[in-house]
Amino acid sequence: FINAVELLRLNGYPHRQFTTADKMFPANQLVVSPQEEQQKINFLKEQRIEGMLSQMEGVINAKVTIALPTYDEGSNASPSSVAVFIKYSPQVNMEAFRVKIKDLIEMSIPGLQYSKISILMQPAEFRMVPDVPVKQTFWIMDVINANKGKVEKWLMKYPYQLMLSLTGLLIGVGILIGYFCLRRRF
Numbered sequence: 001f002i003n004a005v006e007l008l009r010l011n012g013y014p015h016r017q018f019t020t021a022d023k024m025f026p027a028n029q030l031v032v033s034p035q036e037e038q039q040k041i042n043f044l045k046e047q048r049i050e051g052m053l054s055q056m057e058g059v060i061n062a063k064v065t066i067a068l069p070t071y072d073e074g075s076n077a078s079p080s081s082v083a084v085f086i087k088y089s090p091q092v093n094m095e096a097f098r099v100k101i102k103d104l105i106e107m108s109i110p111g112l113q114y115s116k117i118s119i120l121m122q123p124a125e126f127r128m129v130p131d132v133p134v135k136q137t138f139w140i141m142d143v144i145n146a147n148k149g150k151v152e153k154w155l156m157k158y159p160y161q162l163m164l165s166l167t168g169l170l171i172g173v174g175i176l177i178g179y180f181c182l183r184r185r186f
Contacts, residue, residue: 038068042066042068045066045108045109046064046065046066048108049062049064049084049104049105049108050062050063050064052104052108053084053086053101053104056094056097056101057092058088058089058091058092058094059086059087059088059089059094060087060088060089060124061085061086061087062084062085062086062087063084063085063086064082064083064084064085064105065082065083065084066080066081066082066109067080067081067082067083068080079111079112079113079116080109080111080112080113080116081112081116081117081118082105082109082112082116082117082118083118083120084101084105084117084118084119084120085120085122086101086119086120086121086122087121087122087123087124088121088122088123088124089123089124090123090124090126094121094123095121098119098121101119102114102117102119105117
């Protein structure tokens with residue numbers, strides 16, 4: 001059970017539910033301030049980018065934070081910046097997609113400078129319990145392995161007795177098979 005849950009986690013399940021514009025801006029809502037509206041729009045952009053990143057192969061979890069430009073009195077506005085955190089399956093090389101992810105984010109936010117995008121990627125750790133292979137042997141093999149030297153000496157000392165015993169065993173099995181085959185015919 002633990003391995004099944006871990007396998008689901010490594011593949012990003014259960015998927016996160018993202019907020020939609022309908023939920024953020026209900027039709028029966030009173031008028032909001034421009035700052036509140038801007039924050040809601042910003043939140044929806046973050047959700048949209050997180051949703052796109054979550055669809056990428058190997059991404060388990062993605063978080064995006066957009067810092068809007070701040071305006072100080074008497075000075076220029078500081079530019080927007082974006083911080084991205086991606087937890088991914090170690091089975092996928094996400095570093096190969098770093099440039100494409102930055103391009104995607106840059107194109108998703110108008111006026112964003114490429115240098116203002118920060119991406120942190122972290123591989124997920126496996127927490128699975130490794131399967132212990134079950135060694136299946138016949139009990140006689142365990143006895144032979146436990147007494148390896150003694151068995152080899154006995155086999156070397158009495159080879160004719162061993163061959164005679166095995167021949168008798170094969171003849172006995174042959175007689176039993178013949179007996180049961182004849183009984184089935186009648």
